[in-house]
Amino acid sequence: MPPTELTLDATALLQQIHALGEVGRPAASPGRTRIALSDEDRAGRDQLVRWMRELGLAVRVDRIGNVLGILQPEGAAAGGGRPLMMGSHIDTVHQAGALDGCYGVLAGLAVVRAYRQAGSQPGRPIVVAAFTNEEGVRYQPDMMGSLVYAGGLPLQAALDTRGIDGTRLGDELARIGYAGDLEPGAIVPQEYLELHIEQGPVLEANGDLIGAVQDLQGISWQRITVQGVANHAGTTPTRLRHDPAYVAAACQVFLREQVADADPGTTLATTGSLRLEPDLINVIPRKATFTVDLRDPDAGRLQAARQRFVGFLADLAAREGVRFETESLVDLAPVVFDPGLVARIEAAAARRSLPCRRMTSGAGHDAQMIARIAPSAMIFVPSRAGISHNPREHTDDAQLVLGARVLLDVVQGCLGVH
Ligand code: HGY
Ligand code: MN
Ligand code: MN
Numbered sequence: 501m502p503p504t505e506l507t508l509d510a511t512a513l514l515q516q517i518h519a520l521g522e523v524g525r526p527a528a529s530p531g532r533t534r535i536a537l538s539d540e541d542r543a544g545r546d547q548l549v550r551w552m553r554e555l556g557l558a559v560r561v562d563r564i565g566n567v568l569g570i571l572q573p574e575g576a577a578a579g580g581g582r583p584l585m586m587g588s589h590i591d592t593v594h595q596a597g598a599l600d601g602c603y604g605v606l607a608g609l610a611v612v613r614a615y616r617q618a619g620s621q622p623g624r625p626i627v628v629a630a631f632t633n634e635e636g637v638r639y640q641p642d643m644m645g646s647l648v649y650a651g652g653l654p655l656q657a658a659l660d661t662r663g664i665d666g667t668r669l670g671d672e673l674a675r676i677g678y679a680g681d682l683e684p685g686a687i688v689p690q691e692y693l694e695l696h697i698e699q700g701p702v703l704e705a706n707g708d709l710i711g712a713v714q715d716l717q718g719i720s721w722q723r724i725t726v727q728g729v730a731n732h733a734g735t736t737p738t739r740l741r742h743d744p745a746y747v748a749a750a751c752q753v754f755l756r757e758q759v760a761d762a763d764p765g766t767t768l769a770t771t772g773s774l775r776l777e778p779d780l781i782n783v784i785p786r787k788a789t790f791t792v793d794l795r796d797p798d799a800g801r802l803q804a805a806r807q808r809f810v811g812f813l814a815d816l817a818a819r820e821g822v823r824f825e826t827e828s829l830v831d832l833a834p835v836v837f838d839p840g841l842v843a844r845i846e847a848a849a850a851r852r853s854l855p856c857r858r859m860t861s862g863a864g865h866d867a868q869m870i871a872r873i874a875p876s877a878m879i880f881v882p883s884r885a886g887i888s889h890n891p892r893e894h895t896d897d898a899q900l901v902l903g904a905r906v907l908l909d910v911v912q913g914c915l916g917v918h
Contacts, residue, residue, distance in 0.1 A: 506614035508614055508905050512610065513607060513904055516551060517599065517602060521602070529891075533593075535591065537675075545630070551606075552569035555613060557569035561681075562680045562683065563681065563684055564658055564673070566631050566646070567629070567630040568627050568682070570627050570687075571615070571626040581624040583624060583625035583687060584911060584914050586604070587604065596893070597887075597892070598893070603697055607695045608695075618917065621917075622918070624690065627689060632673075634646070640830060651685055685873065691838070691876070692870040694867040696879070698859075698882060700862050703859075703883075704883065707855060709855050710857075711856070711881070713858075713880055714859065715836045717795050717834050717862060718796055719830055719831075719832045721829035721831075722791065723791050724788075724790050725787065725789050727786065728785060728822040729742040729784070733783060741784055742821040745776055751809070755771070766797060767801055768793075768796070769805070771791060773789075774791075795862065835868040837871060838876055842858065844914070845910055852905065879910075
C-alpha cells in the first residue's frame, strides 16, 4: 500500500547542496564560480548527471544544453500525461553562493528520491531540469536555456551568441560535451515549479518562511558604448574635453537620483559592468562601455524609465561632444504566475503552519520563461540579510528543508502517490 505522505530525505538534499557547492570553489575561496559553459560548469553538469542516473532517471540533453532528468512511471501509474517539471539552473555568477539555482534543481532530485525510497510512483512523469546559462553573465540574455526551451529565442541565434570573452556559445557548448540532440521544448510540461532562495530581504524581514511567488518583475538590460576623445589629463582644459568617463558617471547619478529614487520608487537601476579604455591614470578615456540593468514590476514604468534614461544620455552626449550607442540585451515584460499553483503552495505551507507570503520576484528566473508554455509558479525560502550573488549567500538548513518539503507536498498533490 503506497504511503499517503512521502518522506523527504533531508540529509541527502543538504549533502548534495554542499557537494555541488564545492565544484568550482578554489580551496582558499569562499565562493564558487561556474560561469556558463566553462570547465567548472561542465564539472557541475557531470556531477548532476551522475546523481540523476543514481536515481534511475533517464537523462536527456537538448541542443542548447539543457539537462533533463526524466522519471517515467511504470506499471499501473504509467497513465501517461504530460510531465510535471521542476528545475532551475546550476551555472553561477563569479564568486557565487552555493544555493542560487542549485537548490531548486537538487530539491527536484529530492522529490524524485522520496518516490524512489517509498517504492512509489507519481501519477504522471516527472522532469527535473537544469537550464543552460541562466545567469547570462558571459552570454546574454540571461535565462537563455529556458528562453530557447520556451520558444522565445531561436536556437541558432542562441548558438551563435558571442560572449563577453569573444567565444561563440555553440562552440563552447560542444567543447564541454553538452550539445545534446533533443529539440528544446520537445517535452512540454503540464506544470512547472521552481524552488529558489529569495535573494532579497522580504521574507526574513517579515518572519516568513515560505514565499508563494505570484509574479516576477520586468527586466531590461542595455549595453552602452560612449566614444569620446582620448587626451592628456594635465593639459586639456575641461571645456575642451569629450570625456566618456564623465558621461558614464553622470549616467550613474541620473539612474540613482532620477530613476531609482523617483516616485513610486519601484524601479531598480544597476550598473554592474563599467570599462574605460585605455584605462590609464593620466589619459582622458577615449571610450566607456557600461551596462544598465533596470527592473520594475510594472511594464509601463519600466519602459518609461528606459526611455527617460536614453533621453538623458542623448542630451548629455550632445553637450559633451561624444558619440554613443545603446545595445538592448534583454527586454522582458513582467510575468504573472499560475494562480492555481500559487494557491497550492500557500495551502501546502498552511498545512504545515509555515508563515507564508505572496510576493513578487525581484530576480529573473527560468520560471518566467517556462511560464510561456506551461502554468508555472515559484516557491521562495528566506535569504539571510537578503544577500545573494555573493559568497555570503545563506539560508539555514532547516529553512532549506522546509522549502523542499513544501515542494514535495505540492508535487504530491499534483501527481499523487501510486
Ligand atoms: O539577473 C537575474 O535576475 C538572474 O540572476 N539571472
Ligand atoms: Mn537563480
Ligand atoms: Mn542568480
